[in-house]
Amino acid sequence: MDQKIKRDSQIIQDKKVTIDGLSFYYRLVGNYQKPPLVFLHGHPMPSRPADSIDFTNVLLEFSKYFYVIAPEHIGTMRSTPAPKSMTMNDRARIVCQLLERLGIQKTIMSGRSFGGLVAASFAVAYPDKIKRLILIDSSTTCQIKKYTWLLRLRYWIYKIMIALPLLIRLKRQLI
Helix, strand or coil, rough: CCCCCCCCCEEEEEEEEEEEEEEEEEEEEEECCCEEEEEEECCCCCCCCCCCCHHHHHHHHCCCCEEEEEECCCCCCCCCCCCCCCCCHHHHHHHHHHHHCCCCCEEEEEEEEEEHHHHHHHHHHHHHHEEEEEEECCCCCCCCCCHHHHHHHHHHHHHHHHHHHHHHHHHHCCC
């Protein structure tokens, strides 16, 4: 069931797909001639209704610069419940198959929170299909144990980037 939503003069295509017997929705926003960007949302809490999780404003902002592909995770929102044995690598494989169906060879992969774990798994499993990796508020504990050090390094670089301007300002005030 495909649906088109118009918001802020942008068309948001809401589509449903079945991969490996699992059905889920994804959104397409923007001009397909722009560089593709996959946005993987965080995992909603089970007690919150699916319609309370709305990333439309984020997708519209990204679509100014990118062709945005935003799949819902298996087991969340409107998708098929996830099998108990589903791993992050399984989730990454499903995203890869979606991109293949859409004819996308390489993408910028962005993931927020839980989506960052899927994005990191995708980057490890399919390095030739990724241009850039953007992790937003993602955990450093994941099933990619040999790459955990990289996620921790990213965390500390982020902390330094926040602290450095404050330290420079403080130094200037003291001089």
